[in-house]
Amino acid sequence: xxxxxxxxxxxxxxxxxxxxxxxxxxxxxxxxxxxxxxxxxxxxxxxxxxxxxxxxxxxxxxxxxxxxxxxxxxxxxxxxxxxxxxxxxxxxxxxxxxxxxxxxxxxxxxxxx
Amino acid sequence: xxxxxxxxxxxxxxxxxxxxxxxxxxxxxxxxxxxxxxxxxxxxxxxxxxxxxxxxxxxxxxxxxxxxxxxxxxxxxxxxxxxxxxxxxxxxxxxxxxxxxxxxxxxxxxxxx
Numbered sequence: 001x002x003x004x005x006x007x008x009x010x011x012x013x014x015x016x017x018x019x020x021x022x023x024x025x026x027x028x029x030x031x032x033x034x035x036x037x038x039x040x041x042x043x044x045x046x047x048x049x050x051x052x053x054x055x056x057x058x059x060x061x062x063x064x065x066x067x068x069x070x071x072x073x074x075x076x077x078x079x080x081x082x083x084x085x086x087x088x089x090x091x092x093x094x095x096x097x098x099x100x101x102x103x104x105x106x107x108x109x110x111x112x113x
Numbered sequence: 114x115x116x117x118x119x120x121x122x123x124x125x126x127x128x129x130x131x132x133x134x135x136x137x138x139x140x141x142x143x144x145x146x147x148x149x150x151x152x153x154x155x156x157x158x159x160x161x162x163x164x165x166x167x168x169x170x171x172x173x174x175x176x177x178x179x180x181x182x183x184x185x186x187x188x189x190x191x192x193x194x195x196x197x198x199x200x201x202x203x204x205x206x207x208x209x210x211x212x213x214x215x216x217x218x219x220x221x222x223x224x225x226x
Contacts, residue, residue, distance in 0.1 A: 035216075042117075042200055042216035043157065090156055101147055102214070104156040 002027050004105035006091050012111045013081050021076040021108045025093030031055075032074040033102065034066060035090040043090055049074050050096050078110075086112045116140060117203050119217040126191055127225050133187040134220045136201030146184050148175055149200040151219065157200055160186075188222075196224045 005024045013019050025032050031050045035043035045058035049068035068074045072093075078085055088109050092102035119136045126132045138146075146163035161168065163175040163184050174187040188195055201217040 040121075040218070042218045044216075045214065088154075101159045101162060104158065107156050109154075 004029075004091055004093050004103050006089075006105035006108050008108060009106065010109045010111075012113060014113055015081055015083060017081050017112075018077065018079045019081060019110060021078075021089050021091075021110075022073070023076070023091030023093075023105055024073045025091075026103045029093035029095060029103070030072050031094050031096045031100075032068060032072065033092045033094070034074070034076045035092065036060070037088045037090055037107075039087075046076065081112045083112050086110060116205075116215045117201055117217040119199075119201050119220045121218055121221060123221040123223050125223050125225055128191060128193055130191055131187065131189050132191055132222065133185055134199065134222075135183050135185045136203075136217055136220075137181075137183045138201075138203045138215075139182070140203070140205045141179075141182060143182075143203045143205050145204040146175075146177060147202040147204075148173075148184075148186050149202055149216075151198045151200055153198075160199070191224045193224050193226060196222055198222070 004026050007022045033048040034046040036046055037043045046060050046064055047057040048055050052068045063079045065077045088107045090107045091105045094100040094102050117138050148160040149157040150160045151157040161170050161175050163177050165177055167176040172189045176185045198219040198221050200219045203215050
């Protein structure tokens with residue numbers, strides 16, 4: 001039973017560049033959520049995808065966008081990178097609705113220089 | 114007042130001791146509660162859900178006090194491997210986050226030999 005997988009593991013980008021992060025949910029899960037976790041902070045919700053649509057969004061600018069594919073996998077895109085975008089980006093999957101807890105992937109550590 | 118507050122610690126505890134920490138939440142309509150464990154530079158992993166009547170899983174006991182709006186986590190006979198950051202997670206129906214999930218910043222626990 002494959003868990004949540006994310007790629008790449010680490011990434012270094014320069015200010016102003018664009019980045020795409022990828023996530024495959026746990027087998028059987030249909031909902032994917034993305035979080036940003038800065039050092040010493042708890043994860044901050046970016047957005048959630050279900051049925052290939054963005055269902056909810058946190059307090060992040062439009063530079064952050066995403067996509068969900070028919071196989072439930074998802075991408076997170078960040079444009080015009082800022083130094084402050086350096087963080088661990090976590091993908092979490094779950095079942096839609098109910099009280100399903102989140103299952104997290106290993107994360108992508110993004111460093112913007 | 115922050116939505117979910119935790120003492121960041123660190124809590125330095127000798128191996129074999131019992132340790133407890135609390136988490137307070139501000140939204141009285143919060144519906145469900147979880148404790149996640151996060152090792153250094155790793156993803157959060159679900160430790161346990163917290164039920165109204167309290168629940169136990171091996172050496173771990175979680176309790177919920179709705180009147181005072183806090184949840185607690187008790188670890189008995191602590192092991193070196195319990196060293197980690199413990200994240201308190203609250204779900205608010207219709208609130209912010211993925212299905213209203215809000216994460217605390219985490220409590221850092223260090224078990225000393």
